[in-house]
Structures are given as structure tokens and as C-alpha cells.
Amino acid sequence: MEKTLNRIHPVSHPEETYFLQVSWEKDLGTGFGIILSDGQCAWTGKVSEAEISREAADMEMNKEKYVEELKKALIAGEESAGKYNFAISRDEENTACHFSYERNLKDGSFRLGSLKLQKVSNPAEVIKELIGYCLDRLGSLQAKNEHLQKENERLFSDWSDVEKRLEKCVEAKEELEADLYNRFILVLNEKKAKIRNLQKLLNEARESAAAA
């Protein structure tokens, strides 16, 4: 079961804050549950797969595309803020609550879906659950963060270790090359000295032959 918790502001009262939890199995398109709370009261409702299909058909929209829209509206949070509107209307006794979500368009809006939520008899339990969910999420994110940080440190230290080793290899290669060239030159120059010497002897022999 997957869940998201977002803060939403109804279009009619933008200063009010509601908490919207959406929960689903595997994919939003197979139906989802909603919990809405203003911090005091809580309402709950369900949207089945059949209803999602029907909504999509009513709007003459491809179901996949419709589900994409739902995701953006209900679970994307910050990224799609302002692009979607939420309307919440409660009756006097707070027993029921109409919740609808719509896509904001340049000229007006486009209703994606609406449902009637039922009041929860024990809102404190629901709110506890929401806070519990937040804390669990926080805990797991912290653990993940720590793990990634450690991983990062390890990668960095591995990197600098390899870099140092590579530098040693490069130094060794440079030194070996310079050393071999030096030895090579010494031996090569010995040969050239010999050739010079032989040339000198040859010239001397030629001169003495010419003299004779």
C-alpha cells in the first residue's frame, strides 16, 4: 500500500489548510482511498476502479491520460501547486463533506472528479495516524540520507585512493622512461664514440697510405 500526504487549500477559503492523504495499491488507476482533515475533523472516502473508468469515459478521455491527471492533482504535491483546484464544502453538522478536484485552465476550470466523504467518528485516531505516517516517512528518509552520505564518503575516499595510486603509476612511468632513455643514450653515445674513433683510424690509415 502506498500513501501520500499533501497540504491543500480550498479555492473558496484559500487561507484554510486541509491535509489530504491518498492511499492506493500499486497504481492509482485501480482505485484509491482518501482521508481529508482540517486538524479537528476528518472525512474519508473511496474511489473505485469502475468510478475512475466512468469518469474518464464521461470526459471522453483516455483512461491512462485521466489517471495521469489524477496523479498530478492528488499526489504530485508542490510541483503541481496552482495548476489544480480543490473545492471542499461541508454541511452544518459536519457529517458529510463534498470534495472535488479540478484542473485549472486559463479560462475557468475543468472538473476531474468529485466525491462525497463520510465523517470519521474518531478524528483523533485519523490525525494520529497521519502524524505517525509523517514520522515514519521522516525516519526512513533520514536513514536513507545517512546511508547515502556514508556511501558518498566511501566513494569519495575510494576515488582519492585510486587517484593517488594512479598518480604513483604515472610518476613511476615517467621515471622509468626518463631512466631508460638516459641509459639508452649513454650506451648509444659509446657506440658513436667508437664509430668516430674508427673513422679517425681510417683517415689516419688513408693519409699514411697516400704519403707512402
Place this chain on the structure above:
Amino acid sequence: LSTVNKVSNVFEDVEFCVMTGMGKYSKLYLESRIAEWGGSVVQNPGPETYCVIVGADNVRVKNIIASNKYDVVRAEWLLQCFQTKMLVPWQPAFMIHMSPDTKEHFAREYDCYGDSYTADTDVAQLKEVFSRMEDRKLMPWDVIVELEERYSWNSCQLSIFRGNTIYVDCYAVVNEPRTKIHGTTLSIRALELRFYGAKVVSHLEESVSHVIIGEDHSRVKEIKALRRTFGKKFKIVFELWVKQSVEEGVPKDESQYLI
């Protein structure tokens, strides 16, 4: 030593003086093998002594060398004679010290490092010659560049950047090696450049042929300003130039990598 059985005449009438043994071959062992092969052994070298055999160095050996009268030969030579069952000709590698006569003889055949003037050498022999050279001088980079150009070795895969003097933009402040930025790919590029023959410098000076820039382009303006003051202009290239040149094994044309 009078009781040994003669097994060969290879050393017939040759007088040796074994000074020290080596490893598992003791002085006594070497002496008795010489006797088996028909040679004679003395404890102090005299006018009739063919050569002094030495396994390990000691004070007596040093004195014999200092006297400059005898040929001092490594025990390995003797072992090779035993192994091949013949009188192996002396080679420079066997000689610890040579008497003036022998030295003159060798000088006609070998250079002072023991490389023959006339016989072809091979990898093992050249290695051996090199290993006996005590001069541990390193050839300066620019001499290597000249040498490789002269013998056309500069097309070698390890010489992709040979002849180039390169500044790598891996210091937060230009020309301040203390401000080196660690853990970037640029420091790897710098090592690659060196590995493939470049001279990597930490100061941007007239002699520089290339400047390598990474992802961070914040110092390009300053580097370009510096270039305007130079007589010889260096090229500013993206690090991809290094990467792709190394991958293809040839220096790539810089024009596609200029910044």
C-alpha cells in the same frame, strides 16, 4: 684436495684463487669442483693465478681489487662453466674487476657499460647492461621530446601529448596550486596527460601550449585575459579533447574542442 677424482680437463693447468663462496655454494665446494675439473687452487693469488673468484664481497676482496693486478670474476662464471662443461668466455657481466691487460682487451670488444661493439644485443642482454649502469640520472622531459622526434618515436601510443606543455584549470584561483579542487575529473585528466607524454605545469606561462577546462567555466575569462598578454598563444580546450584523444590513441584536432 689431493683425494678428489678428476672428472674433466677443462681447467687443466689453470690456477684459481677462490676468495669467497656464494649462497649454497661455499668456498670449499667451489675449490673442490675446480680440482675435479683439473684446475689448481691457491689461497693467495700469485703471478701464475688466472683469476680471483668472488662470491660475496669482503675486505680481502676490496684489497685485491685495489691492487689492480688480478682479474676478479664472479662465482657465477664458474658455475656456468660447470654447467656447460666448458670454459665460458668472460663477458663484462662476470667481471668485478679487470687487470689493465684484460681491460684493454675488453675495451676493444665492449664499451664501458659492457655492451658489445660488434655483436647484436637482445632484450635480456640490454637489460643486463642497463642494470649494471650506476648512473641514475633521469633524462629531462624536453630531451626526451627531442630524442623521440629524432628517431620518429613520437607516433607511439604513449606519446599522444608529447611536446605539449599543458596547464589544467583545476585550481580555484588561477596559478595557485594551493587552491587545488580535489576529486574532480580534471585531476584525472591531468594524470592522463602526463601518462601520455605531456608536461603538466601548475603555472600558466608563455611556454604553455594548451589549457584544459572542465565543467566549470568561471575562470575562462581570466585565462583569456592572461592569454592576451602572451606572445605565444595557447589553446583553451575542453577536457573532452583529452578523453577522446586517449580513446582514439591519436591527438585529436583541437578546433572542435575550443572554448
